[in-house]
Amino acid sequence: MSKMSQWPHLNNKLDLERFYARFKNATDEWEFIQCQNYHDSHFSHTPCEVCMRELGGERWTYTVILKCGAKFEYEVCIDCHEMIQFGDLNEPELMKIEEE
Numbered sequence: 001m002s003k004m005s006q007w008p009h010l011n012n013k014l015d016l017e018r019f020y021a022r023f024k025n026a027t028d029e030w031e032f033i034q035c036q037n038y039h040d041s042h043f044s045h046t047p048c049e050v051c052m053r054e055l056g057g058e059r060w061t062y063t064v065i066l067k068c069g070a071k072f073e074y075e076v077c078i079d080c081h082e083m084i085q086f087g088d089l090n091e092p093e094l095m096k097i098e099e100e
């Protein structure tokens with residue numbers, strides 16, 4: 001089994017709701033966000049710092065400034081990356097869940 005196949009997929013609507021809730025909770029205090037380099041993702045087994053899912057996958061590095069002014073760097077998974085960039089998950093991913 002390749003490492004990529006261990007990515008924690010969102011398999012049903014419950015997973016999706018949990019993911020949305022975690023994302024909303026984590027990003028609630030964000031005032032400013034910027035992807036440091038769209039073309040420079042890297043593989044990591046460290047949990048995504050937004051949705052906190054634990055299995056490995058691609059990560060993008062983001063600079064985040066909170067409403068209180070504190071500045072952080074976050075390692076963000078592909079699903080959270082898409083949420084930030086496009087406001088939702090990509091359509092093939094959502095279609096797959098709808099079909100379950």
Ligand SMILES: [Zn+2]
Binds near residue numbers: 076081
């Ligand atoms: Zn994530």
